[in-house]
Amino acid sequence: MLVNAPRGTKDVLPDTSGFWQYVESRAREICKIYGYHEIRTPIFEHTELFLRGIGETTDIVQKEMYTFEDRGGRSIPLRPENTAAVVRAFLEHKLYAQPQPSKLFYIGPMFRYDRPQAGRLRQFHQFGVEAISSPGPTVDAEIILLAVQFLQSLGLGDLKLYLNSVGCPQCRPHYRSKLQAFYQDKLPQLCHDCRSRFDRNPMRILDCKENACAELSQDVPEIVDCLCEECAAHFNQLQNLLKAAGTEFHLNPRLVRGLDYYTKTAFEIQYSPLGAQSAVCGGGRYDGLIEECGGQPTPGIGFAIGLERVLLALEKQALLPPITPSLDLYAAPLDENAVAVAFRLVSELRRSKISCDMDVMGRSLKAQLKYASQYPARFVAIIGDDEVRQNKVMLKNMKTGDQHLIDIADVRAKLLTEMEE
RNA sequence: GUGGCUAUGGUGAAGCGGUCAACACGGCGGAUUGUGGCUCCGUUAUUCGAGGGUUCGAAUCCCUCUAGUCACCCCA
Numbered sequence: 001m002l003v004n005a006p007r008g009t010k011d012v013l014p015d016t017s018g019f020w021q022y023v024e025s026r027a028r029e030i031c032k033i034y035g036y037h038e039i040r041t042p043i044f045e046h047t048e049l050f051l052r053g054i055g056e057t058t059d060i061v062q063k064e065m066y067t068f069e070d071r072g073g074r075s076i077p078l079r080p081e082n083t084a085a086v087v088r089a090f091l092e093h094k095l096y097a098q099p100q101p102s103k104l105f106y107i108g109p110m111f112r113y114d115r116p117q118a119g120r121l122r123q124f125h126q127f128g129v130e131a132i133s134s135p136g137p138t139v140d141a142e143i144i145l146l147a148v149q150f151l152q153s154l155g156l157g158d159l160k161l162y163l164n165s166v167g168c169p170q171c172r173p174h175y176r177s178k179l180q181a182f183y184q185d186k187l188p189q190l191c192h193d194c195r196s197r198f199d200r201n202p203m204r205i206l207d208c209k210e211n212a213c214a215e216l217s218q219d220v221p222e223i224v225d226c227l228c229e230e231c232a233a234h235f236n237q238l239q240n241l242l243k244a245a246g247t248e249f250h251l252n253p254r255l256v257r258g259l260d261y262y263t264k265t266a267f268e269i270q271y272s273p274l275g276a277q278s279a280v281c282g283g284g285r286y287d288g289l290i291e292e293c294g295g296q297p298t299p300g301i302g303f304a305i306g307l308e309r310v311l312l313a314l315e316k317q318a319l320l321p322p323i324t325p326s327l328d329l330y331a332a333p334l335d336e337n338a339v340a341v342a343f344r345l346v347s348e349l350r351r352s353k354i355s356c357d358m359d360v361m362g363r364s365l366k367a368q369l370k371y372a373s374q375y376p377a378r379f380v381a382i383i384g385d386d387e388v389r390q391n392k393v394m395l396k397n398m399k400t401g402d403q404h405l406i407d408i409a410d411v412r413a414k415l416l417t418e419m420e421e
Numbered sequence: 422g423u424g425g426c427u428a429u430g431g432u433g434a435a436g437c438g439g440u441c442a443a444c445a446c447g448g449c450g451g452a453u454u455g456u457g458g459c460u461c462c463g464u465u466a467u468u469c470g471a472g473g474g475u476u477c478g479a480a481u482c483c484c485u486c487u488a489g490u491c492a493c494c495c496c497a
Contacts, residue, residue: 063422081497118491
């Protein structure tokens with residue numbers, strides 16, 4: 001117990017942290033290219049924010065939040081996603097008073113209490129992007145391209161972009177009642193889950209994997225045919241923009257997002273070899289969210305990318321960059337007097353930003369050389385009695401095996417010229 | 422939250438009721454006195470995810486729990 005991380009959490013060890021840094025730096029690069037700026041919000045927020053923002057009836061809020069009471073009696077959840085928090089910060093700091101749109105991104109941990117699986121953890125990490133204030137659809141296309149370009153820049157292939165429009169408060173109710181009319185007489189034949197979806201969120205029935213439900217849904221009316229004029233025009237224009245940019249996409253009328261705040265554009269990027277957790281990126285427009293959170297009516301759109309899933313996909317496609325630690329100099333002292341000399345040398349070199357290390361295990365020279373070659377270190381400075389007496393160091397090139405006795409004072413210059421090559 | 426499968430050292434794994442828990446890799450140490458990457462030698466699990474039970478005897482059988490994994494649910 002004491003030596004096990006809590007269920008659904010993972011330690012990132014030194015042999016993999018380099019992969020994370022790689023992916024995160026790619027995310028930052030892309031955001032810079034697209035003009036998005038980083039925002040960092042707290043890992044916990046007030047419960048009300050997510051109740052309002054995500055929706056009280058959603059699974060995320062109903063059964064997946066890590067909520068605790070703090071010592072002041074406040075109900076505090078660890079954030080299950082970050083869009084609501086970004087909107088909160090947008091309002092709290094009156095970012096709307098600055099030149100709009102607000103183009104923001106974040107990278108960080110999210111928390112959902114769920115049964116862990118590969119690609120689904122209780123603490124997981126998202127890279128998310130939000131563009132607030134523009135009604136689109138140009139910014140919709142921009143955001144989607146950003147996501148696609150990010151994933152492509154990592155070399156990922158076999159990605160599929162799915163696109164849909166979920167309408168707006170004008171047209172969605174019509175579609176909803178149309179759906180309910182469609183399913184009304186089929187109700188007894190639907191599965192248990194779908195019967196409860198009928199009232200709560202009939203659009204979810206379309207998504208059901210039960211054979212019976214899928215068959216019943218064969219001739220279901222599609223939302224694209226029920227969009228109001230504005231939503232239809234928006235959706236059309238978005239498709240035109242994506243085509244103009246040469247981005248391949250697939251319309252998926254059954255694509256429904258799980259969070260209440262989505263309107264109009266909904267999209268998802270899938271990498272199917274990941275199995276059940278194949279959604280690498282999910283996003284959409286949330287034109288009602290900011291008002292819902294107490295601001296002026298303001299449109300917004302964003303997405304989140306699951307970094308664990310991206311890493312899994314990269315691993316599957318053998319696209320993880322090699323991580324090669326290296327060291328310019330390893331100091332190998334042979335006795336206590338030499339340790340002091342070596343320590344001084346190493347300290348000085350480190351101040352000059354030369355990467356170096358020395359023995360702290362009291363090992364034999366043989367063992368020290370072995371260690372240095374595994375590191376791998378480019379040079380080893382062997383320091384024994386003779387060297388200490390003469391203020392010199394036996395500098396050994398680990399690649400060639402050559403070694404020369406040189407003045408300690410010259411080590412730095414020697415290393416610098418060697419590193420030039 | 423529901424169902425299936427799994428659980429032996431740092432890693433990959435043998436063992437399937439009865440002497441010291443194979444083997445490989447890795448780690449550490451060594452092969453004459455201050456020299457690595459090859460080779461050779463030694464060493465590295467009083468213990469088999471945890472806790473109960475059955476038995477003269479259990480890593481091996483049973484139960485509970487924990488964790489991983491796959492699928493559902495949902496989502497990134």
